Amino acid sequence: MPTSTYDIDAAIPAPERARHIDLARELAQRIAAGDPPVGALLPTETELCHSTGLSRYAVRQALHKLTGLGLIERQAGVGTRVLASQPPTRYVQAMDGLSDLTRYAEGTSFTATVRERLTADARQAALLRSAPGAKWLHLSGLRTSAGALPEPIALVDIYVADEVSRLSKLPKVGQVFGVPVYQLIEAQYGLRVTRVDQEIQGVCIDGEAAAALRVEPGTPGLRIIRTYLQGERAIEVTTGLHPASRFSYTMSFRQSA
Amino acid sequence: MPTSTYDIDAAIPAPERARHIDLARELAQRIAAGDPPVGALLPTETELCHSTGLSRYAVRQALHKLTGLGLIERQAGVGTRVLASQPPTRYVQAMDGLSDLTRYAEGTSFTATVRERLTADARQAALLRSAPGAKWLHLSGLRTSAGALPEPIALVDIYVADEVSRLSKLPKVGQVFGVPVYQLIEAQYGLRVTRVDQEIQGVCIDGEAAAALRVEPGTPGLRIIRTYLQGERAIEVTTGLHPASRFSYTMSFRQSA
DNA sequence: GAGTGGTCTAGACCACGAA
DNA sequence: TCGTGGTCTAGACCACTCG
Numbered sequence: 001m002p003t004s005t006y007d008i009d010a011a012i013p014a015p016e017r018a019r020h021i022d023l024a025r026e027l028a029q030r031i032a033a034g035d036p037p038v039g040a041l042l043p044t045e046t047e048l049c050h051s052t053g054l055s056r057y058a059v060r061q062a063l064h065k066l067t068g069l070g071l072i073e074r075q076a077g078v079g080t081r082v083l084a085s086q087p088p089t090r091y092v093q094a095m096d097g098l099s100d101l102t103r104y105a106e107g108t109s110f111t112a113t114v115r116e117r118l119t120a121d122a123r124q125a126a127l128l129r130s131a132p133g134a135k136w137l138h139l140s141g142l143r144t145s146a147g148a149l150p151e152p153i154a155l156v157d158i159y160v161a162d163e164v165s166r167l168s169k170l171p172k173v174g175q176v177f178g179v180p181v182y183q184l185i186e187a188q189y190g191l192r193v194t195r196v197d198q199e200i201q202g203v204c205i206d207g208e209a210a211a212a213l214r215v216e217p218g219t220p221g222l223r224i225i226r227t228y229l230q231g232e233r234a235i236e237v238t239t240g241l242h243p244a245s246r247f248s249y250t251m252s253f254r255q256s257a
Numbered sequence: 258m259p260t261s262t263y264d265i266d267a268a269i270p271a272p273e274r275a276r277h278i279d280l281a282r283e284l285a286q287r288i289a290a291g292d293p294p295v296g297a298l299l300p301t302e303t304e305l306c307h308s309t310g311l312s313r314y315a316v317r318q319a320l321h322k323l324t325g326l327g328l329i330e331r332q333a334g335v336g337t338r339v340l341a342s343q344p345p346t347r348y349v350q351a352m353d354g355l356s357d358l359t360r361y362a363e364g365t366s367f368t369a370t371v372r373e374r375l376t377a378d379a380r381q382a383a384l385l386r387s388a389p390g391a392k393w394l395h396l397s398g399l400r401t402s403a404g405a406l407p408e409p410i411a412l413v414d415i416y417v418a419d420e421v422s423r424l425s426k427l428p429k430v431g432q433v434f435g436v437p438v439y440q441l442i443e444a445q446y447g448l449r450v451t452r453v454d455q456e457i458q459g460v461c462i463d464g465e466a467a468a469a470l471r472v473e474p475g476t477p478g479l480r481i482i483r484t485y486l487q488g489e490r491a492i493e494v495t496t497g498l499h500p501a502s503r504f505s506y507t508m509s510f511r512q513s514a
Numbered sequence: 515g516a517g518t519g520g521t522c523t524a525g526a527c528c529a530c531g532a533a
Numbered sequence: 534t535c536g537t538g539g540t541c542t543a544g545a546c547c548a549c550t551c552g
Binding site for chain 3: 301302303317320331332333334335336337
Binding site: 056 | 520521522523524525528529530531532
């Protein structure tokens, strides 16, 4: 039985680092080896206290660490259950805000050429994830670089759900605009976009679009469709048409700790 | 001065939930109000113990929660510093493994038509993020749906860095193949991909590519370039050419708790 | 040297789940 | 009813920072 009086431990120049970390590592290795297999219960806190000679506090710290790693699950009255033998390797693309989605838009501005209220037909309803007959505010325009010679960057369509479309600072036709519309909605209606779905398609730019973007008909491009949702409700949908020569979409996925 | 003998508190039917959570919430509100402004120090643990009547353990639990929220930063010998007045709203696209990147590949198979070792010229070096003259293993082939009539899905090129290219289970020319190459590298060299960079371009599919994919010349498509890195070293690069009619890239970003 | 947060002990009461 | 984990107290020693 390890007595572990505090003075004794203090006299020793410290064995390693924190003991709860050692214990966590040891338990993780045992779990990896399948000692308590997935789905089985780990020893109780009391048992671990006795077997390790540590206090309950230290044992709980170790188990807390394993919980954070997703290795175990704890429930009062039941015990500590093994969830996985290996900490799952996850990869994430993280953003510090939705503005990262449209970072390319920095140094550019949006000029509206169309502003109308529309009632969705069948085709539009599919894009807008709403029932046919639903009302939306529709803006259409051109995004241009803010430099001396304003090169068109993208043809943009913005749809705003009727319930959140009474926005005081919305761009007027012909007006240059800088703020993302979803930010106006969040500010004015006090809600938060909880999810953004994004689809990227390859397209050939023809006809009017080619003329507006000042590229040759048949030029390759990207169509990006973003749906901003609060919960399951789509509150804004944007589509952008980007000439491939002026835009490519890059992202980076990192292994999450 | 709250005496807070344990029996007294126990006799009361529990005020709310855990007291450390109440304290965390109160501190978060104060920080939001700028009481200790960003960059300043919070009261020390001892002061919080006195002002709240809680034990140091409970106070530390509350501060630990705020640390997890990214609101504060702690350092022994210095104190508790306010990092932000609001918990940053982050959005993440999470994957439970890199196979999610190529989920579309399920139910498809890769058939190699080219297998060679190459020495990167200037143009290839840029794609492969290595110096000109570096050696890579190059596979080229077609990804087809596994159904009865094998429709070509994508033209694929795979480049494997020389140091990790001695792979026993690598696809041979003409052979149907199912496992992602990065998994072979991870398994055989005992390393882990820590980052994947991805670029998506819009293209028009012409010439040989159109013939191989059995689409009309001038058909729109997507080119997807993935770079698999361990640390800062690129160990594999893949490019895929997908007809737009058979593939679009979708992703979803969620607000992270 | 005084004070900070990091670690740890040895107790205790509680809500909850299972027998 | 019994044992689980969740919460909490009141002490303690340590490494570290700073004046």
